[in-house]
Amino acid sequence: MACRLPDFSLLFTGSYKKPIQKKNFAARCSPATFNLKRNGLIHEGFTHQKHLIPTKKVTVIRAVAVPVAPSPADTPSPADSAEYRQQLCEIYGFRQIGEPLPDNVTLKDVNDSLPKKVFEIDDVKAWKSVLISVTSYALGLVMISKAPWYLLPLAWAWTGTAFTGFFVIGHDCAHKSFSRNKLVEDIVGTLAFLPLIYPYEPWRFKHDRHHAKTNMLQEDTAWHPVWKEEFDSSPILRKAIIYGYGPFRTWMSIAHWLLWHFDLKKFRPNEVKRVKISLACVFAFMAIGWPLIIYKTGFIGWIKFWLMPWLGYHFWMSTFTMVHHTAPHIPFKYSDDWNAAQAQLNGTVHCDYPRWIEILCHDINVHIPHHISPRIPSYNLRDAHKSLQENWGKYLNEASWNWRLMKTIMTVCHVYDQERNYIGFDELAPEESQPITFLRKVMPDYA
Numbered sequence: 016m017a018c019r020l021p022d023f024s025l026l027f028t029g030s031y032k033k034p035i036q037k038k039n040f041a042a043r044c045s046p047a048t049f050n051l052k053r054n055g056l057i058h059e060g061f062t063h064q065k066h067l068i069p070t071k072k073v074t075v076i077r078a079v080a081v082p083v084a085p086s087p088a089d090t091p092s093p094a095d096s097a098e099y100r101q102q103l104c105e106i107y108g109f110r111q112i113g114e115p116l117p118d119n120v121t122l123k124d125v126n127d128s129l130p131k132k133v134f135e136i137d138d139v140k141a142w143k144s145v146l147i148s149v150t151s152y153a154l155g156l157v158m159i160s161k162a163p164w165y166l167l168p169l170a171w172a173w174t175g176t177a178f179t180g181f182f183v184i185g186h187d188c189a190h191k192s193f194s195r196n197k198l199v200e201d202i203v204g205t206l207a208f209l210p211l212i213y214p215y216e217p218w219r220f221k222h223d224r225h226h227a228k229t230n231m232l233q234e235d236t237a238w239h240p241v242w243k244e245e246f247d248s249s250p251i252l253r254k255a256i257i258y259g260y261g262p263f264r265t266w267m268s269i270a271h272w273l274l275w276h277f278d279l280k281k282f283r284p285n286e287v288k289r290v291k292i293s294l295a296c297v298f299a300f301m302a303i304g305w306p307l308i309i310y311k312t313g314f315i316g317w318i319k320f321w322l323m324p325w326l327g328y329h330f331w332m333s334t335f336t337m338v339h340h341t342a343p344h345i346p347f348k349y350s351d352d353w354n355a356a357q358a359q360l361n362g363t364v365h366c367d368y369p370r371w372i373e374i375l376c377h378d379i380n381v382h383i384p385h386h387i388s389p390r391i392p393s394y395n396l397r398d399a400h401k402s403l404q405e406n407w408g409k410y411l412n413e414a415s416w417n418w419r420l421m422k423t424i425m426t427v428c429h430v431y432d433q434e435r436n437y438i439g440f441d442e443l444a445p446e447e448s449q450p451i452t453f454l455r456k457v458m459p460d461y462a
Contacts, residue, residue: 022184028088036241040269045096049216066180076261076289079183086268087394090397091353098328099111100112100114103343103344104421104441105462107342107343107344107419107420107423108414108417108418108419108420108422108423108462109342109412109413109414109420109422110413110414110415111411111412111413111414112344112412113361113409113410113412114357114360114409114410115357115361115410115413115422116353116354116356116357116410118357119362120356120360121355121356122355122356122359122360122387124356124402125356125359125360125387125407126387126388127400128402128403128406128407129384129387129388129391129399129403130398130399130402132395132398133391133395133396133398133399133402134388134390134391134395135395136192136194136195136392137392137394138194138195140392140394141187141193141392141394142244143394144180144183144184144187144377144393145184145203145393145429147180147374147375147377148177148180148181148183148184148207148375148377151173151176151180151375152174152177152178152180152181152392153445154173154177155170155173155175155177155324156174156320158170158174159171159174159319159320159324160174160320165363167319167323169308171213171323171324171327172327172462173375174323174324174327175323175325175326175327175330175331176322176325176327176331176371176372176375176376177324177375177439178210178211178325178327178328179327179328179331179332179375179376179379180375180376181207181208181210181211182207182208182211182328182332183211183376183377183379183393184203184204184207184377185203185204185207185208185213185215185218186207186222186379186393187221187377187392187393188200188201188203188204188207188215189204189215189218189222190389190390191390192389192390192391192393193392201215202409205293205296207304208297209296209297209300210300210304210321211325211328212272212297212300212301212325213272213276213297214276214277214290214293214294214297215293215296216286216289216290216292216293216407217275217276217277217281217282217290217293217294218275218276218284220282220286221236221275221276221281222236222291224239224384226389228350228353229340229358229359229362229363229386229431230340230345230347230353230362231347231350231353231358232254232345232346232347232348232349232350232431233349233350234350235347236275237336237340238267238336238337238341239341239347239431240347240428240429240430240431240436241256241260241429241430242430242431243430243431243438243443246430246440246443246444250447253436253444253447254447257397257440257444257447257448257450257451258450260425260429260440261425261426261440261448261450261451262425262450262453262454263452264337264424264425265330265334266326266329266333267333268329268332268333269329269337272329277294279291280313298384305317305321306321308321331372331376334421335376335379335380335382336414337424338364338366338380338414338420338421338424338426339364339366339382340362340363340364341364341424341428342364342423342424342428342456343423343427343428343436343437344436345362345364345412345436346362346436347436358386359383359386359387360383360386360387360403360407360410360411361410361411361412362412363382363383363386363412364382364383364412364413364414365380365382365400365411365412365413366380366381366382366413366414366415366416366420367413367414367415368380368415368416369414369416377394378393378394378396378397379393379396381396381397381400382396382397383400383403383411383412384399384400384402384403387403389398417461417462418458418459418460418462419460419462420462421458421460422454422455422458422459422460425451425454425458426439426441426451426454426455427439427457427458430443438450
């Protein structure tokens with residue numbers, strides 16, 4: 016849903032250099048170092064997170080060095096302790112950081128624990144979500160037309176959020192969780208995506224791969240950590256990456272939209288026909304809808320009534336995506352180390368937003384059950400999440416939206432490192448990372 020670095024780099028270089036192959040690193044454990052063996056995270060104290068020290072005093076546990084030989088399976092490491100995870104919650108802005116999921120748990124085990132009713136499609140609830148989105152979007156347009164200039168940002172925020180509801184409806188259609196009639200789903204999904212200038216079929220093909228390969232380093236089609244080789248490849252590209260994954264990260268989905276969905280070479284031969292139909296629909300909407308808006312309201316009206324809400328939609332598109340799968344303690348893994356249940360249950364984040372956002376966006380941020388099974392309709396996600404809390408609650412990552420959470424993601428979660436998961440740009444290139452330093456100074460630290 017958001018921009019992968021290899022594609023983002025094409026905006027500036029026109030080519031992509033394949034990253035180096037996987038290397039094996041020996042796990043190290045020294046004072047102020049914690050080894051979370053089950054998910055591969057090596058967290059070296061809190062030194063690389065010093066800008067995120069909360070207002071409350073945090074006691075850093077200093078672990079005693081251990082022999083090179085692995086400890087017995089029944090001997091918990093300091094990182095496995097509830098106290099340690101609570102410290103990470105405080106630092107990162109989480110409500111709960113889940114215990115590592117045992118290796119013997121499969122995605123089918125988790126899926127089978129859900130009640131059957133959460134998979135049931137309810138036509139009334141599905142079309143009610145359409146009514147909510149259409150009504151809230153129409154209300155937003157009225158607000159834009161009536162609001163004085165100083166209230167326009169509020170009107171744009173509402174309308175952009177309502178725009179996001181259209182995306183969620185198309186999202187359900189793509190996952191075959193909107194209607195039992197697949198033709199209806201294709202039509203509704205295409206129409207819901209048109210105002211967003213999103214081609215439905217190209218997005219569906221790429222998004223399916225995101226679900227199949229969630230948090231897999233090279234295969235996931237959503238946001239990846241930055242590759243160090245790419246970061247070091249060019250000063251111009253490095254500066255673009257720092258801005259893109261720093262202050263402009265909440266609009267990076269625009270780059271993903273542009274690069275992933277309009278290039279026929281990115282799709283399999285059996286997908287191209289459907290991709291062309293979607294592209295034709297989008298271009299027809301642009302050719303008819305945009306001139307009509309400009310004819311009725313002028314170019315400034317096009318900016319007021321379409322462009323600004325569209326940017327608001329991309330703010331949520333980018334923000335939701337990075338919060339769902341990005342945190343210092345959540346690893347991205349190579350395919351041979353990847354575990355589906357760990358990635359979908361233990362590597363996905365549930366985040367609560369203000370209720371009006373949840374309503375307009377149809378609970379898309381109740382995201383863990385959606386990754387357990389994309390066939391769960393959006394209106395059943397809350398019931399599914401309650402079931403997961405009852406059966407798998409200690410493994411869940413949960414947060415309520417807060418500034419510290421966003422600050423962590425935007426100032427820490429940058430370059431991939433197999434031992435630490437992420438290294439911040441300012442650690443690798445402090446003299447060029449003024450945008451990150453600026454974010455640390457101006458972003459609030461409230462949790």
